[in-house]
Amino acid sequence: MAEPIVRYKDVHKSFGDVQVLKGIDLDIAPAEKIALIGPSGSGKTTIIRMLMTLEEPTSGVIEVDGRPLWHMEKEGELVPANEKHLREVRGDIGMVFQHFNLFPHMTILDNCMVAPVHVKGESKEEAKQRSIEMLEKVGLGDKLDNYPSQLSGGQKQRVAMARALVMRPKVMLFDEVTSALDPELVGEVLEVIRDIAQEGEMAMILVTHEMEFARDIADRVLFLDEGTIAEQGSPEEVLENSKSERLQSFLSRFRSSSPS
Amino acid sequence: MTWSWNYVWDSFPLIFEGMWITLGLTIGCFAFAMAFGFVWTFLRRIPWKPVQKVVGFVLEFIRSTPPLVQLFFLFYAWPMVPYVGVTLDPITCAVLGLGGHFSTYISEIYRSGIESVDKGQWEASTALNLSTRKKWTKIILPQAIPPTIPMLGNYLIIMFKEVPLTATIGVTGMLHAAETFGSQTFAYVEPLTLVAVFFLAMSYPSAVLIRKLEAKYNRRFDKKNPTGTNKMDKGVALNG
Ligand SMILES: Nc1ncnc2c1ncn2[C@@H]1O[C@H](COP(=O)(O)OP(=O)(O)OP(=O)(O)O)[C@@H](O)[C@H]1O
Ligand SMILES: [Mg+2]
Numbered sequence: 001m002a003e004p005i006v007r008y009k010d011v012h013k014s015f016g017d018v019q020v021l022k023g024i025d026l027d028i029a030p031a032e033k034i035a036l037i038g039p040s041g042s043g044k045t046t047i048i049r050m051l052m053t054l055e056e057p058t059s060g061v062i063e064v065d066g067r068p069l070w071h072m073e074k075e076g077e078l079v080p081a082n083e084k085h086l087r088e089v090r091g092d093i094g095m096v097f098q099h100f101n102l103f104p105h106m107t108i109l110d111n112c113m114v115a116p117v118h119v120k121g122e123s124k125e126e127a128k129q130r131s132i133e134m135l136e137k138v139g140l141g142d143k144l145d146n147y148p149s150q151l152s153g154g155q156k157q158r159v160a161m162a163r164a165l166v167m168r169p170k171v172m173l174f175d176e177v178t179s180a181l182d183p184e185l186v187g188e189v190l191e192v193i194r195d196i197a198q199e200g201e202m203a204m205i206l207v208t209h210e211m212e213f214a215r216d217i218a219d220r221v222l223f224l225d226e227g228t229i230a231e232q233g234s235p236e237e238v239l240e241n242s243k244s245e246r247l248q249s250f251l252s253r254f255r256s257s258s259p260s
Numbered sequence: 261m262t263w264s265w266n267y268v269w270d271s272f273p274l275i276f277e278g279m280w281i282t283l284g285l286t287i288g289c290f291a292f293a294m295a296f297g298f299v300w301t302f303l304r305r306i307p308w309k310p311v312q313k314v315v316g317f318v319l320e321f322i323r324s325t326p327p328l329v330q331l332f333f334l335f336y337a338w339p340m341v342p343y344v345g346v347t348l349d350p351i352t353c354a355v356l357g358l359g360g361h362f363s364t365y366i367s368e369i370y371r372s373g374i375e376s377v378d379k380g381q382w383e384a385s386t387a388l389n390l391s392t393r394k395k396w397t398k399i400i401l402p403q404a405i406p407p408t409i410p411m412l413g414n415y416l417i418i419m420f421k422e423v424p425l426t427a428t429i430g431v432t433g434m435l436h437a438a439e440t441f442g443s444q445t446f447a448y449v450e451p452l453t454l455v456a457v458f459f460l461a462m463s464y465p466s467a468v469l470i471r472k473l474e475a476k477y478n479r480r481f482d483k484k485n486p487t488g489t490n491k492m493d494k495g496v497a498l499n500g
Binding site: 090102 | 378380381383384386387388389390391392394398399402403
């Protein structure tokens with residue numbers, strides 16, 4: 001395997017007395033697509049939030065492209081990272097949230113432009129051109145001057161993806177990005193994710209309950225249970241020939257409720 | 261007694277002059293309160309428990325003491341405090357006293373404005389790797405400030421009505437002017453009525469304006485609607 005783009009080394013996370021993640025070891029190859037599944041409360045969101053620097057690990061090391069994320073080297077020792085270091089490393093990561101988190105006071109176009117201009121220092125023209133291209137790619141080229149409140153949930157989520165993509169992250173995180181949507185809007189969002197995945201160059205971690213979709217696009221499926229990676233492998237291995245009873249019973253819930 | 265229009269005309273210039281002092285002082289006190297409110301809000305955000313405790317206590321103390329007591333303390337007692345005490349002129353006292361008192365409420369308004377911004381906005385700004393400064397200036401403050409404007413306006417009116425308290429330490433605002441006029445002519449009804457009318461004439465339109473602002477900010481993000489339905493309707497009307 002090539003040098004991993006992301007590496008978790010014995011990562012633990014507790015909230016107060018509650019131990020949520022109990023030693024996560026995980027290497028993600030560049031351009032690898034990972035689906036993260038598991039019961040509610042198993043720590044899926046927490047795993048990717050730590051990578052987005054929204055939650056600090058209690059112990060362990062996370063590396064992005066060979067650099068420690070939450071630590072920096074100082075006189076040969078690893079010390080907690082400062083904001084400057086976090087900003088340097090975080091630039092490789094992008095995230096799409098369950099509840100979109102668009103900026104309501106900005107137009108769709110400005111939502112996409114704000115980071116290229118103010119983080120990367122791109123000129124307004126360049127940022128605008130790239131943002132428009134990206135918005136056209138997600139099918140919203142005709143909504144540039146609209147405000148988020150004027151869009152449907154599916155459209156909002158596509159804007160959120162465009163906004164993350166213009167920053168050209170090496171790793172994109174998706175936290176149940178369709179679970180806040182009306183069922184008839186899920187498809188358009190999954191379609192966009194599929195397109196992004198097929199372009200290939202980005203690594204992706206998808207927390208999802210859409211098992212069909214996970215099977216389609218993931219190179220590897222991880223089953224998280226009680227704070228550890230309980231099973232992992234190709235979609236066929238994990239979703240069709242699962243070994244543990246817990247995974248089987250977890251999956252059976254989706255089969256029985258799935259209409260297709 | 262009978263109502264005398266003569267007294268009204270005679271006292272008018274005095275009270276009109278006092279009005280400028282009252283207005284100026286209101287603005288001065290409010291500017292001080294807004295600036296100092298910012299300091300309180302900042303101090304309270306320092307993530308260190310002892311600072312938060314001390315600041316919280318000081319704020320509670322200022323808020324639960326009547327402004328009149330604070331004014332009297334600053335004016336009469338402060339000069340007698342050893343080492344740090346200095347004599348303050350009435351205007352300075354008024355600004356420190358009333359401005360200081362109101363700064364505690366205004367700090368609360370700032371805080372509510374900041375807290376009204378959804379946590380997801382912070383997270384999205386982090387995910388886009390915005391610097392701390394850009395997070396505040398581009399994302400948080402533009403959302404936090406608009407809803408505070410009507411609340412600040414309300415406090416401005418409340419403060420305007422509290423400024424006459426400063427007559428007690430000798431600030432020559434409207435109330436003081438009416439009192440002076442009364443003590444010279446023994447006519448109190450006319451000048452004091454005039455003062456009340458002045459207050460009403462300024463407070464009421466301001467209150468109406470603030471209600472308008474409130475309504476405006478409530479539908480702010482939908483209003484700037486360049487490609488929304490309104491324009492489409494117009495297009496149809498023009499074509500047809
Ligand atoms: N900020 C927090 N403070 C305290 N506990 C938290 C916090 N965030 C998460 N937890 C707890 O950590 C556990 C794992 O949460 P997490 O959100 O990672 O689960 P999840 O697998 O994403 O679940 P879901 O499928 O419901 O989204 C849960 O028990 C949750 O209550
Ligand atoms: Mg979750």
